[in-house]
Amino acid sequence: MNNPDPLGLDWTNLSAPPPPEGAPPEVPQKFFEKRKAVHPQRIDGPFRRFKWLVMLVTLGIYYVTPWIRWDRGPYAPDQAVLVDLAHRRFYMFGIEIWPHEFYFVAGLLIMAGIGLFLVTSAVGRAWCGYSCPQTVWTDVFQHVDRFVDGDRNARMRLDKAPWGPSKIARRAFKWTIYLVISFWTGGAWIMYFADAPTLTADFWTGQAAPVAYITVAILTATTFVLGGFMREQVCIYMCPWPRIQAAMLDEKSLLVTYKDWRGEPRGSVKKSAKNPDNFGDCIDCNQCVAVCPTGIDIREGPQIGCITCALCIDACDRVMKEVGRPRGLIDYATLEDCTREAAGETPRPVWQTLLRPRTLVYFSIWAGIGLGLMFALGTRSRTDLTVAADRNPPFMLMSDGSPRNAFTLKLRNMQNRQRRMEVSLSGLPGGVVWNDRMARTDAARSMTLTVAADSTQALRTYVLAPPGTAPQVFAFVLRSLDAEGESARSETRFAAPGEAR
Template identity: 40%
Template sequence: MSEDSIQLYQKRIQIHPRSVKGRFRNLKTGVMVLAYTIYFLLPWLRWERPNAPDQAVLYDLPGRHFYIFGLTVQVQDIFWLAGVLIIFAILLFFVTGLAGRVWCGYFCFQTLWTDLFIMIEHWVQGERPARMRLDKKPWNREKLIKKGATYGLWLLVAFWTGLTFTMYWVDAPTLVVDILLGRASYAAYFTTFFLTATTFVMAGLAREQVCIYMCPYARFQSAMFDHDTLIISYDAKKGEGSKGRAKEYRGQRTPEERKAKGFGECTDCGHCALVCPMGIDIRNGLQYQCISCALCIDACKHDLVNYTSENALNGRKTQFLRPKTVGYGVILAAATVILIWSVLTRAPYTGTVEQIRQPLYTQLSDGGIRNAYEVKLNNKLTAPMTVGIYIEGLPGATLDMDGMERIELAPQERIKLLARVQIPPVESSKVVGDKVMFVIESLDGATAKPIRQEVPFYAPAGS
């Protein structure tokens, strides 16, 4: 090899996948319809909430609330998001260990949107040969119209995709009107524009390059593979025979003829490679570019490409119950149960008490000692609520909150109150660094266990 022939840069070859019909194509289309129905229609779904926005799913950042149907997620509950992310991560490990790159092949938005954009391309410009011919043609009226229409439709889809994403963060009907009238916020325009641009570029132009060069998941998923993981594989034993694959020429058409000549069942029609959106030939074995979309299974008329595992290919049994899959499964189940439990047992309100430590204590004119506390209350409901506060555990102590010991909280109101706890003089000498228990209970509007919090009570020694 001479110095000049070393190429660190691989020039891209434009891929024009052929369309294909079959079981997996239908499955992919089904997933796509389902995913798009949810994604594009969800922001328009309304949900009656007293005193709160009526959008079923709304991530209200300025208001610090996430509304998801009947669930209102407050700032302090945002750790649920970590739970959801953990569950998704484990789910990815679990499914990938078991059945390979299922996420990549059927659910990833890069796959979904690329699929849609190829469908549009196919619809406007025609099948693979027609598209290739069009690409080679000099720029004329036909090419201009067809390419223009393709790009225009892509842009429209990309724009609506970006706009829909923005709808999850603000009221959807208002946003659409505001965007069109030019009075939406800068953030809304930027988000919509950014998502429009990325959708157009990634799904329209970059496509398989994203999976091959940009996506980290694609690369690290191979670490989860083992000999029992389901992969899409070409059955070389059947397909190649002893003398390799051969076209169906005269004299080598029937199975008997082919067997006699030593040819395999593969007729080298090349369909499996033509339909591949990643531009690979599955007959070359498992490749990191393969996103497991299974379209080559649909394409092969001789059933030579299948979901199988390396063990199965080598004549052994595929083990689905393995320490790895069982372990992931257990963690996945545990994380899901914990998250659901945490959501179901969420408190309708929170209350915390903090001692005001400057001054630590105050001596009163009758010789009694007073400590001050800050009580923080938060009504997490979208309905009003009455909360009562009292103390216990400190003999002779009285609570003074200027009449706010019983307080009505507006929907989703949070408030800080001042609480003073006072002990009469006789008790003073006994309490040096004692404790007092605050009890915060809901009197009306919510049912939950009272919140009990023990806080220190200070008094001077020997007073």
């Protein structure tokens, strides 16, 4: 058969040539590693106790906060923290945020982001190790594992054991506890969006909105799966934050570090007793690996699986104490100080490590935003006004040639009591104003009305100017007629014959 290719290449056989005789078979490339079950061992120490404290505080805040009451008067809800989507309000104790004040929420979110940068710059992945919701709920489920199945060795034996009545009963009991905790987690979340006692009663009597049941079901399922089964896989594979943090760390960041110049070469206590000069302090007991919630070996150096929980420090310090060696073989340290210590120099004090330019810049930005929000919150007016002019028609000519414009005013009273307010005109000489609740004959330069507590009142308003008035800019001024005397001003345009198109 003739080859039609102009280059003279034979395209009839596209298979790769066979490997030479005696060559080893080609091993297929694996793109993932099969998960190895992690069974952290129980440990006690300063960092473990600190994790207990953080876990209790964070879970206490999450579960208890919706039930705290806060008296705001008869016109506002008495739940201390409430995201009231129906009325478009956000309440946090004595603070009430309206939709047009969403910049406060945006500022808090920016502070949270910069706060994460600050913590990472100062102490590495401490957020991941102590306060991240995935870490907190995983820790809770791991304590359930210990309660039901026993400590590390007992859990490993149970995992390898064949399925039988005893194993099925233990698994069913443990997963039931998982499910109860997950359900409480989902149930607590929806309490932030409605009055907690009322929503609880409606939920259990089947009268709650469908979205409440859907939300609880989704959060129950995600908590059950992510906290009960996936655990460290979420931190290592799913969460983007470790990758972001890796770009934010440098040689001056505090990390959980294994001091290999002191620990290597490793040897048991007996070996090092016979040849003390040939072995380091690490006795290769693997306790640091056994207590790690993500199952990594910190002795292999910094890695993405390390969440900086420091439980390996507790384990190593305990072992060092038992064998009569100084603590700190695994410790919080910067890579810069590790190099200095390995050379026989004295590492810097921790306060010098924390008070470095990057950390101070992050703190200054974080504190500046916080102070700005506090100042804005303390000086904000509880009165507000927005104006929308009619577009079609832009004006009407009365029988005497006077142009009349129509506007929709929204008067906001953000106090928990009704208030008398005055709406007046600023500019527009000779102009008068009235609303659709008044007679045309009562039109004047200002009008007085009552605005209900904690509400926005829409008001259809008309402005009339003398004949021959040219198009111009003027303003509505809203002033509260009480001791506060707060005011708001909104500029708009008066349309008249001769308006440019």
